[in-house]
Every structure is written in C-alpha cells, then in structure tokens.
Amino acid sequence: MIDPLSEVVRLLQPQAAFANVISGKGNWAVCYAEFGLPSFCIVLDGSCRLTVDGREPITIGVGDFVLLPATPAFTLSSFVPAPPVLLDPRTVASERREHRYGDPIGPPDMRLLGGSFLFDAADPGLLVSLLPSLVHVRDSVRLSQLVQMVGEESADQKPGSEFVMSRLLELLLVEAMRSASGGTAPPGLLRGLGDERLAPALNQMHARVDHAWSVDQLARVAALSRSAFFQRFTRLVGVAPMEYLLAWRMEIAKKLLRGGALSVSEVAERVGYGSTSAFSVAFSRHVGQPPSQYARRPEP
Incomplete structure (x- = not known):
C-alpha cells in the first residue's frame, strides 16, 4: 500500500x-x-x-x-x-x-x-x-x-x-x-488523511492511480453511502473525489514526463487512461500544454 x-x-x-x-x-x-x-x-x-x-x-x-x-x-x-x-x-x-x-x-x-x-x-x-x-x-x-x-x-x-x-x-x-493532518488542517489531502472514513479511500486512490475509480467504488471503500462520501470528501479535501483524482494523476504524469524514460502513451496508461488522446486532452486542459511539449521543456 x-x-x-x-x-x-x-x-x-x-x-x-x-x-x-x-x-x-x-x-x-x-x-x-x-x-x-x-x-x-x-x-x-x-x-x-x-x-x-x-x-x-x-x-x-x-x-x-x-x-x-x-x-x-x-x-x-x-x-x-x-x-x-x-x-x-x-x-x-x-x-x-x-x-x-x-x-x-x-x-x-x-x-x-x-x-x-x-x-x-x-x-x-x-x-x-x-x-x-x-x-x-x-x-x-x-x-x-x-x-x-x-x-x-x-x-x-x-x-x-x-x-x-x-x-x-x-x-x-x-x-x-x-x-497538521488533524482537524486544524485546511481542506486538502492532510485533512482527508486525518479522517478515519476518507483515509482508506485516499490510500486506495494513491495506491492504484491507474484504476478506473468511480465515486461508488470509493464510497464502498470508505464504508459510506455515495452521497455521504461525496459530501464528506468535498468538504474535507476541498474538491470532489474525481477532481482530486484527476489532479493527482496529472502530478504523477508530470513527474513521469519529466523523467523522460516513458512515452506519452506509456504515461497515459500508468495514470489510468486507456486512450492516449483522452490523456492528452485532459493533460492539456489541466496543465496548459500538451504532454509531448511538457516533456520537452527544459528543467527549471
């Protein structure tokens, strides 16, 4: 895990x-x-x-x-x-x-x-x-x-x-x-990890970032109803579950693209996209440039 x-x-x-x-x-x-x-x-x-x-x-x-x-x-x-x-x-x-x-x-x-x-x-x-x-x-x-x-x-x-x-x-x-992972943390990952119901779902999202997660599946991991999980996650983590998963997938994708060892299609698969084109669209929308262009940019 x-x-x-x-x-x-x-x-x-x-x-x-x-x-x-x-x-x-x-x-x-x-x-x-x-x-x-x-x-x-x-x-x-x-x-x-x-x-x-x-x-x-x-x-x-x-x-x-x-x-x-x-x-x-x-x-x-x-x-x-x-x-x-x-x-x-x-x-x-x-x-x-x-x-x-x-x-x-x-x-x-x-x-x-x-x-x-x-x-x-x-x-x-x-x-x-x-x-x-x-x-x-x-x-x-x-x-x-x-x-x-x-x-x-x-x-x-x-x-x-x-x-x-x-x-x-x-x-x-x-x-x-x-x-800072308890109740005093602002909405975000640390606040979620301090919650006994959300922590298992967050652990699973990070452990299996390539899995085709749904809100229903994550709610079952958290032992909550779909609506209760969605509301609790959004309140404590600050964004909806699928929005959080997308943001984290993009962080992992940026790291893999910077590494230069994987092709765009391989990175897409690693972060849960069965289609390279779907990944490219999502990455471009989130990061502001296509993954192929991001991979070629010089190190900061």
Missing part, C-alpha cells in the same frame, strides 16, 4: 535552498519582508517571539519547528520591544554566515536555524495547498531529535553534509505535515 503522505514528499523532493544561524542577545528585533517561498526555522537554544503578518505573536523555544509554506512578512524579536532591523530575505539567503542581533558581546540568549525549502520536482504550490499558513510543532520527542541532528550537521559541515541535511529536512517536513 502506498502512503499518500510519503508519496507527496517524494514528489516534492525537498532540499534546503539555504540555512543560516540567527542569534540574538538583549533587546533586538528583525523584520523580514514577504518571501513567498516555503521557509522554516528550528530553535536551537533559548526562545524568542515570532510575529507573522496578520497573526498574534507566538513564543518559539528550543526544539520548536516552524514552517511557513508561503512565507509572508514576519518579525523575530526578543520579549522586550526594540526598533526592528528591516531585512530582505533574498539578501539574507545569499549570505552564508551567522546573523547576530542585539548585544554582540558574549553568548547569545537565542539561536535558531532559519532557511528555505527548494523543491526539485513539483510546484511548491502543492505544499501550500496541503498545509496551514503557519505550522508550529513543539513538544515532540522525534522532532527534538531531528532538530538536534540538524543543528549538529549545520555546525560541523562534515563531508556529505549537504546530502544529510536534505534528508533531515525531508524528515522534518514529514513530521510537520503529520502534525
């Missing part, structure tokens, strides 16, 4: 675009402009205040992991107000060094690792569609262990560090997505 959550992470292929240590002592504040891309921070020591535009301030402490799938403007600060230093996140991303704020003398009160995710394959909008606008995970033993390993890897920079960091961040992303 294919696990949909693992499949999404494999499709995204997350890596760290950059990761810098940020530290502070005394009274300090830094205000980052809107970034738009997925970013994260991991608190290594101490604590500070995080204020994301449009939200109340929250306290983040050692071991906490924060993920902002679309990264609006935000402020990091000490607990005593201070005039903020205005920063462009793209400029910070280009500087591979520790950024120290407040009192420059002596050990800092707070240290965190802040950075951005880069996705090798899929549109980062896929992650935004799966997660709340802010994910804050705390008091997780597994997460604390991962955070400690990320901190050690960032500090040591041993041979193979880039590969190890990518795998650790992949695990952190999975943990963040797991934490």
Whole structure:
C-alpha cells in the first residue's frame, strides 16, 4: 500500500535552498519582508517571539519547528520591544554566515536555524495547498531529535553534509505535515488523511492511480453511502473525489514526463487512461500544454 503522505514528499523532493544561524542577545528585533517561498526555522537554544503578518505573536523555544509554506512578512524579536532591523530575505539567503542581533558581546540568549525549502520536482504550490499558513510543532520527542541532528550537521559541515541535511529536512517536513493532518488542517489531502472514513479511500486512490475509480467504488471503500462520501470528501479535501483524482494523476504524469524514460502513451496508461488522446486532452486542459511539449521543456 502506498502512503499518500510519503508519496507527496517524494514528489516534492525537498532540499534546503539555504540555512543560516540567527542569534540574538538583549533587546533586538528583525523584520523580514514577504518571501513567498516555503521557509522554516528550528530553535536551537533559548526562545524568542515570532510575529507573522496578520497573526498574534507566538513564543518559539528550543526544539520548536516552524514552517511557513508561503512565507509572508514576519518579525523575530526578543520579549522586550526594540526598533526592528528591516531585512530582505533574498539578501539574507545569499549570505552564508551567522546573523547576530542585539548585544554582540558574549553568548547569545537565542539561536535558531532559519532557511528555505527548494523543491526539485513539483510546484511548491502543492505544499501550500496541503498545509496551514503557519505550522508550529513543539513538544515532540522525534522532532527534538531531528532538530538536534540538524543543528549538529549545520555546525560541523562534515563531508556529505549537504546530502544529510536534505534528508533531515525531508524528515522534518514529514513530521510537520503529520502534525497538521488533524482537524486544524485546511481542506486538502492532510485533512482527508486525518479522517478515519476518507483515509482508506485516499490510500486506495494513491495506491492504484491507474484504476478506473468511480465515486461508488470509493464510497464502498470508505464504508459510506455515495452521497455521504461525496459530501464528506468535498468538504474535507476541498474538491470532489474525481477532481482530486484527476489532479493527482496529472502530478504523477508530470513527474513521469519529466523523467523522460516513458512515452506519452506509456504515461497515459500508468495514470489510468486507456486512450492516449483522452490523456492528452485532459493533460492539456489541466496543465496548459500538451504532454509531448511538457516533456520537452527544459528543467527549471
């Protein structure tokens, strides 16, 4: 059985675009402009205040992991107000060094690792569609262990560090997505996976993407009537069952076409289309260009 959550992470292929240590002592504040891309921070020591535009301030402490799938403007600060230093996140991303704020003398009160995710394959909008606008995970033993390993890897920079960091961040992303798979998640795959009736149907849709699924068949998997399943799926996942299946088939098709090992007809069969022409029409309508043209486009 294919696990949909693992499949999404494999499709995204997350890596760290950059990761810098940020530290502070005394009274300090830094205000980052809107970034738009997925970013994260991991608190290594101490604590500070995080204020994301449009939200109340929250306290983040050692071991906490924060993920902002679309990264609006935000402020990091000490607990005593201070005039903020205005920063462009793209400029910070280009500087591979520790950024120290407040009192420059002596050990800092707070240290965190802040950075951005880069996705090798899929549109980062896929992650935004799966997660709340802010994910804050705390008091997780597994997460604390991962955070400690990320901190050690960032500090040591041993041979193979880039590969190890990518795998650790992949695990952190999975943990963040797991934490958001309950009732607090926005409509989407994670919300559906948190529902005991819809989860089996979603698992089957992902495990057998080439199957000619109908709403009736999926309703039986979910042990619901057709109408109850359709309404529940649409409310929790945010789209109708067949619309979700089409979107996921197109994501898989894009990945296979980018790989270049399969013909368009073979890709069509892999994602449940008995007719290459029917697949081409569906793909063109969904993606905006024919599959043959998409397969030839240069890698981003």
